[in-house]
Amino acid sequence: MTKNGQAHELNGAGYRKRVSVLGATGTIGDSTCDLLAQNPDRFEVVALSANRNAKKLASLAVQFKAKFAAVADESAGAELRDLLAGTGIECGAGKSAVVDAGARDADVVMASIVGYAGLAPTLAALKQGRTVALANKECLVCAGAYFMNERERYGTTLLPVDSEHSAVFQSLEQEGRYVEKIVLTASGGPFRTWTKEQIAAARVEDALKHPNWTMGQKITIDSATLMNKGLEIIEAFHLFKVRADQLDAVVHPQSIIHALVYYTDGSVIAQASVPDMRTPIALSLAWPERLKAETIKRLDLAEAATLTFEKPDETRFPALRLAKEVLKSGGNTPTVLNAANEVAVEAFLNRQISFPGIAEAVERTLDMATSALAGVLPDSLDAVTHIDERARDIAKSALSSARPAVTIAEAAAPRI
Known part of the structure; x- marks a missing residue:
């Protein structure tokens, strides 16, 4: 998972690690920037990206004297350019600009873009052969074998940021x-x-x-x-x-x-x-050393006082069962699972389906995709993209059979 010795070579006396943050305005990005701000003598910022929050991104770019800033939403590009005019900070807009941010020469890239959208920029970072701090689940869920083969090919150090990993x-x-x-x-x-x-x-x-x-x-x-x-x-x-x-x-x-x-x-x-997500983030930024993060509670x-443990209930929470089944099935099913889940979660947030409808839509999509995507393997970025797009189309059809959003009366039901 890692390439030994690389970080030691980079950390010579007085050397500041060059860091890029993909998804700088999200929750992981916030925590990462907090740590970077606490340790200006150890890090300098190369590139920052955001989805559409140009104002916050521009503020961070100026604060850290970043060389490049990019928004994925092209409609936010003009605002970003206006905000950074005269600063000397290069900026871009659109998916390709975010990929460019990932490809910039940095010692560590914090890959914290949420969802499938983070795959291409993270792959771009991977190909630099440096260190990728991976906070994006979809890279390994959607394209696990392909992603890890590319990691091996380019000799990239891969450090997990999820607290569990x-x-x-x-x-x-x-x-x-x-x-x-x-x-x-x-x-x-x-x-x-x-x-x-x-x-x-x-x-x-x-x-x-x-x-x-x-x-x-x-x-x-x-x-x-x-x-x-x-x-x-x-x-x-x-x-x-x-x-x-x-x-x-x-x-x-x-x-x-x-x-x-x-x-x-x-x-x-x-x-x-x-x-506190700053703990695993701090490790990934400083590895193989450790930061002195004084603001993190000990x-x-x-x-x-009390630590308790219990088995998860896969009857009340069938999504966990589905993910385990998908891991055993392999092939393109993890990619389908992720795409269906993203579509279903969005539908729930938009109050189109009920909470149990999320897992129902995912399971229905997996069933429907068995024949629709038979034999298609996620062995390249193009193949993964094809599976993801097709699965999203199927998932949108599957939403019609998912449990509808709760009624006002149901929402008013007594809660514990």
Whole structure:
């Protein structure tokens, strides 16, 4: 997963790592920029990208004296150019400009664009042969084997940023030898203690109330369905080169333990920290060193007092089951799963389908895509793009058979 020695060579006396941040205005981008601002003597910024928030992006570009800034939404390009006029900062707009941001010569690229849109820019960063701090799940879910082959081809150091995968990375010994199984933890989301009937009447506002983490809407909904944990299991399969049956998840409501690695001699090594994404981000920025991140709260186990664990309920949260089935099926099904989930989550956020309708639409899409995409493998960027686009079309058709959005009466149903 990593190329040994590279970071040591880059960190000579007085050397500042050159960093690019893809998705600089999102939640991971915010935390990354916070750490960069705290350590100006260790980092300089090469490129920043955002989806459409030109005002915030321009402010960050000026703050960090970035060389390049790009927005994916072409309609925001004029605003960005106006805001950066006279600063000497180069700017661009459109998907190709974001790919350009990823391709800029940097020592570390923080790949934190949400969704399938992050694949092409992250691949561009991968081909620089430096270090990619991977916070984008879709790269490995949609194009796992292809992505990892490209990583090997270009000798790129790949560092996981998800708290769970960072925890596994830190807990592995002897290059992953003697591993019996890897268990990722899940908070359980806002509906952990809700009945199936209560979940059926869940509102968008309910699903967006994550108990532990502050995240964007898409990943927050994925956490509520437990699809997020399913996607992370697929990621771990590619990152850590274990079998599908060596991966599992456990619900841990306190989000203190982030992952556990079980070894063949009965030992279990786990990584623990308060739920703050700046901890794994700091590791990925400074690796193989560590930052002194004074603003991150230290874990006090006496204060935490109780840590609890429970098996996830795949009846109330079928998205996790679907992801596990997809991992075993392989082929193009992970790409289809991701595309269908993105379409279904958007429909839920737009109040077109109910919360249970998300998993129903995903399962229906997987069934429909079996024949429609038979034999098409995600073995190139073009192939992955074709599968993704076709699966989205199928998913939009599948929405019609998903459970509709809850009525006013159902939304008013008593909640715990």
